[in-house]
Amino acid sequence: MIGVELRKTFGRPRTWTTIAVLNALPVLVAVLLRITDLAPRPGEGPPFLSAVLTNGQLYPLAALAIVLPLFLPIAVAVVSGDAVAGEAQAGTLRYLLARPVGRTRLLVAKLVAVLAFVLVTVVVVAAVGYLVGTLLFDAQPAAAGTSVSGTSLTAEQLAGRTLLAIGYVAVSMLGVAAFGLFFSTLTDSPLAAALGALAVLVTSSLLFTLDAASPIAPYLPTRYWLAFVDLFRDPVLWRDVVRGLALQGVYVGVLLTAAWANFTTKDITS
Amino acid sequence: MSGHGRARRWAVVTALLAVLLALPAVVGALPADDADVPAADLRDAVAASAGVAFSGYAVSAGGLSLPVSDQLPGVADLLSDRTAMRVWWRGPDEHRVDVVSAAGETGVHTDAGGAWTWEFESATARRDALAALALPAPPDLVPAALGRRLLSEAADDELSRIGARRVAGRDALGVRLVPAAPAASVARVDVWVDGGTGLPLAVEVVADGATVPALDTRFLDLDLTTPPAGVVAFTPPADARVLPGEDTGGLLREAADRELSPVRLPAELAGLARREVDGAPATVGLYGSGVTLLAVAPLPGRLAAGLRSTLAAAPGAVRDELGTRIAAGPLGLVLVEPPRSGAYLLVGTVTPDALAGAAAALTGAPS
Numbered sequence: 132m133i134g135v136e137l138r139k140t141f142g143r144p145r146t147w148t149t150i151a152v153l154n155a156l157p158v159l160v161a162v163l164l165r166i167t168d169l170a171p172r173p174g175e176g177p178p179f180l181s182a183v184l185t186n187g188q189l190y191p192l193a194a195l196a197i198v199l200p201l202f203l204p205i206a207v208a209v210v211s212g213d214a215v216a217g218e219a220q221a222g223t224l225r226y227l228l229a230r231p232v233g234r235t236r237l238l239v240a241k242l243v244a245v246l247a248f249v250l251v252t253v254v255v256v257a258a259v260g261y262l263v264g265t266l267l268f269d270a271q272p273a274a275a276g277t278s279v280s281g282t283s284l285t286a287e288q289l290a291g292r293t294l295l296a297i298g299y300v301a302v303s304m305l306g307v308a309a310f311g312l313f314f315s316t317l318t319d320s321p322l323a324a325a326l327g328a329l330a331v332l333v334t335s336s337l338l339f340t341l342d343a344a345s346p347i348a349p350y351l352p353t354r355y356w357l358a359f360v361d362l363f364r365d366p367v368l369w370r371d372v373v374r375g376l377a378l379q380g381v382y383v384g385v386l387l388t389a390a391w392a393n394f395t396t397k398d399i400t401s
Numbered sequence: 402m403s404g405h406g407r408a409r410r411w412a413v414v415t416a417l418l419a420v421l422l423a424l425p426a427v428v429g430a431l432p433a434d435d436a437d438v439p440a441a442d443l444r445d446a447v448a449a450s451a452g453v454a455f456s457g458y459a460v461s462a463g464g465l466s467l468p469v470s471d472q473l474p475g476v477a478d479l480l481s482d483r484t485a486m487r488v489w490w491r492g493p494d495e496h497r498v499d500v501v502s503a504a505g506e507t508g509v510h511t512d513a514g515g516a517w518t519w520e521f522e523s524a525t526a527r528r529d530a531l532a533a534l535a536l537p538a539p540p541d542l543v544p545a546a547l548g549r550r551l552l553s554e555a556a557d558d559e560l561s562r563i564g565a566r567r568v569a570g571r572d573a574l575g576v577r578l579v580p581a582a583p584a585a586s587v588a589r590v591d592v593w594v595d596g597g598t599g600l601p602l603a604v605e606v607v608a609d610g611a612t613v614p615a616l617d618t619r620f621l622d623l624d625l626t627t628p629p630a631g632v633v634a635f636t637p638p639a640d641a642r643v644l645p646g647e648d649t650g651g652l653l654r655e656a657a658d659r660e661l662s663p664v665r666l667p668a669e670l671a672g673l674a675r676r677e678v679d680g681a682p683a684t685v686g687l688y689g690s691g692v693t694l695l696a697v698a699p700l701p702g703r704l705a706a707g708l709r710s711t712l713a714a715a716p717g718a719v720r721d722e723l724g725t726r727i728a729a730g731p732l733g734l735v736l737v738e739p740p741r742s743g744a745y746l747l748v749g750t751v752t753p754d755a756l757a758g759a760a761a762a763l764t765g766a767p768s
Contacts (some may be wrong), residue, residue, distance in 0.1 A: 147558065277522050277640065277641070280506055280508055280519065280521070281506075283636055360503065360504055369621065370621075385418055388413065389414045391410050392413065392414045396406060
């Protein structure tokens with residue numbers, strides 16, 4: 132079941148088109164930076180973009196920071212919103228469930244496929260970022276870089292923290308995926324499910340900037356998204372990273388339970 | 402699927418959600434252990450806590466909107482914004498305070514000879530020598546340092562106990578300072594003190610007539626193990642720009658050398674006695690004690706004109722024959738420009754009436 136869903140997701144041309152489009156923006160930014168040599172000042176623009184002119188190995192991080200606020204969540208929302216509602220709209224959900232597999236198993240398979248999409252997307256963005264960064268900018272393989280706190284990081288430390296950051300960004304997207312999957316069980320329209328997940332994100336991002344909403348800020352799904360920057364402080368500031376992981380875990384747990392409660396008891400008519 | 406099964410499954414979801422939503426409230430409502438320690442003893446314990454080593458994470462929220470965001474952006478942000486700080490404290494002259502923002506950081510590394518300030522945003526490192534007088538900086542807002550400073554001159558009869566509360570997962574004993582001076586614009590200062598070490602864990606400063614604190618700083622995490630020296634020390638990275646420090650001492654000497662003050666400062670202003678301050682030029686007068694302080698400084702004409710237009714543009718500014726006045730929380734500020742003599746700046750934690758009285762005393766006008 133899981134293998135079938137994975138093949139379905141990654142066999143579709145549109146999955147790869149989405150990933151390609153996602154990579155277009157960081158590549159465009161890198162080319163523009165290379166041509167103009169105009170990096171934003173540190174602390175302005177997406178995190179780490181200022182440092183890539185001197186160290187191209189940081190470009191995977193800059194690429195992730197560029198797609199993190201909007202592009203990446205949109206892609207995840209579209210794919211996860213399509214998971215169940217797409218089958219319903221195409222009229223294939225009935226036939227899927229006519230096979231002797233439980234609905235819970237189908238939901239788990241859909242979830243695993245969405246998670247795999249998130250992971251592959253993030254890793255591809257980081258890998259393309261690395262290629263583009265080392266091709267277009269100076270790489271410093273031996274002496275690595277400066278942490279946000281002004282201390283020196285060795286190349287190994289930098290590589291390790293970059294891997295952690297890639298993992299953290301992937302986990303940050305799980306909440307979006309869970310919202311998309313849950314809405315996908317509520318409606319027969321994949322578009323409505325994706326827009327529902329995006330509406331949650333826009334609401335969360337907006338509330339996060341509002342002082343009046345500060346009492347609920349720690350519970351907003353986008354609250355800790357930028358905490359991957361904390362991995363590059365010295366010593367690492369684990370506080371927000373740990374909270375971000377826990378928060379995504381809670382959203383995924385609650386929404387998947389709700390998706391399960393809804394989907395396994397729903398009348399399938401299409 | 403039967404309706405019964407559907408109800409049961411949704412009940413599982415609802416129960417899970419209820420537990421998760423109630424969790425923060427339950428943790429927040431954990432009772433704190435109070436101890437029978439007199440307020441004066443708590444103050445003494447706080448005064449003796451400067452050598453206690455710790456590391457932690459603190460957040461301060463300021464409600465003082467000073468009209469100095471152009472001239473002193475750092476100070477304006479510090480007192481009006483939410484500031485998240487990481488603190489490593491080995492002793493009074495060996496500590497590090499990082500102000501953490503979403504995509505940057507400003508670290509102040511203090512050692513026996515001075516302080517390094519690292520700014521990630523501009524990739525600069527600045528070395529400042531220790532100065533007797535300095536502008537407010539992030540280390541001043543660390544609850545432990547601020548609590549120590551605010552309680553340092555509190556008299557026994559100004560202090561009372563206000564129960565206990567949990568701060569950063571520790572039991573903190575509350576002590577309230579209500580300044581006795583009639584001129585005081587601070588209604589109260591609440592300091593929550595760790596019973597074992599005497600470290601202030603949270604400080605709230607409430608202005609006269611206000612309900613929300615003008616300044617609220619608290620630890621969210623605290624660890625009482627001594628942080629390693631390597632974390633506190635700082636060496637500028639190779640690619641950083643190293644800037645010369647701000648020469649506060651030179652500025653003060655320059656101010657002292659100027660013949661600015663034709664007016665002799667009185668021994669008492671607004672009912673507050675004049676006090677001596679190490680390192681302050683003789684032309685600057687400081688009055689009061691504890692959390693009720695008033696500073697008087699003569700200003701050169703050019704500076705006074707700039708300040709006058711800034712103050713006049715600030716919301717809530719009052720302009721009358723005594724000068725231009727504003728108030729930000731408990732902090733009052735008045736620019737006095739008597740005819741036929743230089744300008745004076747009066748600033749302090751005194752009530753608007755006391756400020757007007759002091760201004761009148763300086764200009765010789767009836768208040």
